[in-house]
Amino acid sequence: MKQVWFIRHGESEGNAGLPHAVSALTPLTEKGMRQADAIPPRIVQRPDLIVISPFPRAQQTAVPTLQKFPDVPTENWDEVCEFMALSDTKHGDKVWHHRIRAADQWWHKCDPDYCEEDGMETWRALIQRVRIARTRLAALPHDFVVVFTHGTFTRTLVWDTVQGSPDITRVAMRRAREFTRMHGLQFYNGDIIPALVSSDGKWFIGGVEHAHQ
Amino acid sequence: MNSFHAFGLTEKGRTHAELVAEHFTTAPDLIVASPFLRAQQTALPLRRRFPNVPYEEWAVQEFVYLAAARFQDVTSADLTSVSDAYWARNDPDHIDGEGAESFVTFIQRVAMLREQLVQTSHDFVAIVSHGLFLKAFVWYTLQGSPRLTPKVMARGAMTMRGLHIGNGSIVKTWLDDNGDWYLGRIDEASVVHTTWGE
Numbered sequence: 001m002k003q004v005w006f007i008r009h010g011e012s013e014g015n016a017g018l019p020h021a022v023s024a025l026t027p028l029t030e031k032g033m034r035q036a037d038a039i040p041p042r043i044v045q046r047p048d049l050i051v052i053s054p055f056p057r058a059q060q061t062a063v064p065t066l067q068k069f070p071d072v073p074t075e076n077w078d079e080v081c082e083f084m085a086l087s088d089t090k091h092g093d094k095v096w097h098h099r100i101r102a103a104d105q106w107w108h109k110c111d112p113d114y115c116e117e118d119g120m121e122t123w124r125a126l127i128q129r130v131r132i133a134r135t136r137l138a139a140l141p142h143d144f145v146v147v148f149t150h151g152t153f154t155r156t157l158v159w160d161t162v163q164g165s166p167d168i169t170r171v172a173m174r175r176a177r178e179f180t181r182m183h184g185l186q187f188y189n190g191d192i193i194p195a196l197v198s199s200d201g202k203w204f205i206g207g208v209e210h211a212h213q
Numbered sequence: 214m215n216s217f218h219a220f221g222l223t224e225k226g227r228t229h230a231e232l233v234a235e236h237f238t239t240a241p242d243l244i245v246a247s248p249f250l251r252a253q254q255t256a257l258p259l260r261r262r263f264p265n266v267p268y269e270e271w272a273v274q275e276f277v278y279l280a281a282a283r284f285q286d287v288t289s290a291d292l293t294s295v296s297d298a299y300w301a302r303n304d305p306d307h308i309d310g311e312g313a314e315s316f317v318t319f320i321q322r323v324a325m326l327r328e329q330l331v332q333t334s335h336d337f338v339a340i341v342s343h344g345l346f347l348k349a350f351v352w353y354t355l356q357g358s359p360r361l362t363p364k365v366m367a368r369g370a371m372t373m374r375g376l377h378i379g380n381g382s383i384v385k386t387w388l389d390d391n392g393d394w395y396l397g398r399i400d401e402a403s404v405v406h407t408t409w410g411e
Contacts, residue, residue: 162351163377164398172377179375186356186368196387196395204387204395207357 001196001204003144004137005043006154009053009061010035011189017096022088024081028060035190035211036061040068042192042209048142050074053081053149061190062148079133082150083126087117107177112168123176124168130157131165138201151187155180158193161203186210222254229381232402233341234258236383242335243267247274247342255381256341273326275343276319280310300370305361316366323349324358331392347384348373354386354394 010032013020020026028036039061046069052062054076066074091102106116112124121129134157137145159179166172178184187193190211196204222230233255240263246256248270260268278299283292299309305316323346330338342350352372359365378384378399385397 158355159375162355162396162399164400166377175375175377177375178371181371183368184371184375185352186359186365194393196389202397204397205355206393206395207354209357 001198002138002140002142004195004197005047005144005146006157006193006195007039007061007146007148008151008154008187008189008191009055009057009148012057014057015189019093019095021092023086023092024055024084024088027056032057032061032189037064038190038211039192040065043068043146045144047072047144047146049140049145051077051080051137051145051147051149053153054078055081055150058148058150065146065148077133077136079129079136080147080149080153083152083156084121085116085123085126087120089117107181110170110174110177112170112173123173126153126156127160127168127176130160133157134161134203138197138203151182152180154193155185155187158185158205161195161205219250221250226251226255226380229402230255231258233381233383234262236400236402237262237339239337240266241337241339243269243333243338245269245271245273245338245340247271247346249274249343252341252343259339259341271326271329271340272322273340273342273346274322276316276345276349277313278309278316278319279313281312282310303363303367303370305363305366317361319346320349320353320361320369322346323353326350327354327394330388344378345373347378347382348376350386351376351378351384351396351399354396 009028011029012026012032013029014023014026015032016029018026043065050062050066050069050072052058052074058081062074066072085106086099086102091099094102106114112127113122115122130153137147156176159176160166163172185208187208188210192209194206194209196206198204237259244256244260244263244266246252246268252274256268260266279292279295283295299307308315326340327350349369352369353359356369356372359369376399379401381402383400383402385400387395387397389395
């Protein structure tokens with residue numbers, strides 16, 4: 001069995017409720033930095049590869065772990081970035097409750113092909129990206145891979161894996177929304193979800209390991 | 214046990230049960246079923262296929278959160294509204310009335326099942342259970358055995374609503390040597406999958 005750990009980035013300014021012009025670029029807060037510092041002691045075994053989302057909050061979260069394992073190769077994968085459904089043109093610089101309401105309205109349409117603006121992701125695109133990431137991770141020759149990634153992305157990967165990659169329909173999207181939303185599966189900043197991949201490519205998802213037990 | 218919980222399988226349900234039995238490529242070391250009739254009937258084809266495998270009844274029955282009296286002379290619309298009201302209360306200790314159990318007791322049964330599985334000497338156990346029970350098992354395992362507060366119950370209910378476990382589905386789990394649980398893909402016995410990856 002190959003091990004793949006999914007680590008959610010530390011608290012970002014977005015998570016802390018601060019407005020941000022470009023949501024992909026929201027950096028870690030002081031608390032997020034401390035959460036990033038708390039990650040390396042939990043990675044006892046040396047990883048064979050560290051995969052990182054290109055978003056700054058994931059990159060910053062990985063830094064203390066990269067310092068602990070300076071000789072471990074790292075790769076930036078666009079596939080493991082956060083779900084990007086809401087347009088910064090429309091919602092950038094807006095306060096937290098505005099973004100929450102915009103997200104609720106976006107999900108309420110429950111349309112797998114709804115695209116808010118050119119360049120933004122549909123739910124179908126997210127699911128396809130999750131499946132590409134999973135296939136790419138399963139194909140790696142390494143025994144232990146650590147992935148610095150995001151909340152909605154990881155919850156969606158867990159949901160899609162456990163549900164066996166269901167057809168992309170409105171019903172599936174409605175269910176995924178319940179499972180992956182902020183008030184569904186508890187997967188906080190700095191939390192780890194360990195997974196196993198068998199030699200024939202079967203995925204097994206472990207329990208969330210919270211940063212503060 | 215009132216009549217609602219004594220429901221047997223339909224014709225379609227019996228087909229699901231046959232498909233579940235056919236789904237097994239190796240014999241389990243133990244077959245377990247809940248005390249509810251529909252689970253016992255679902256286990257029958259599996260027991261017939263593996264007649265030498267021991268069979269036990271464990272407390273893996275469905276979560277019954279409504280009192281027995283609620284099921285008398287009501288329409289399914291009435292049941293939906295009392296069911297919604299139960300979940301809206303979001304009180305882990307609430308017991309609706311005689312014949313019902315609390316969410317805490319329910320989750321204790323889920324935890325007890327995991328403990329029984331840790332203790333058993335068998336390598337491969339097949340358990341015939343129910344929708345909410347299996348959803349709770351999946352949630353409780355993914356969530357790393359959380360302590361039950363109203364907030365945790367609300368999130369558990371939300372996460373469970375996001376899962377689909379149809380009749381005749383199989384939730385495959387793996388317990389590693391360190392005692393850590395892992396969840397595999399939920400397979401529908403009536404659907405033939407060729408690969409796991411996609």
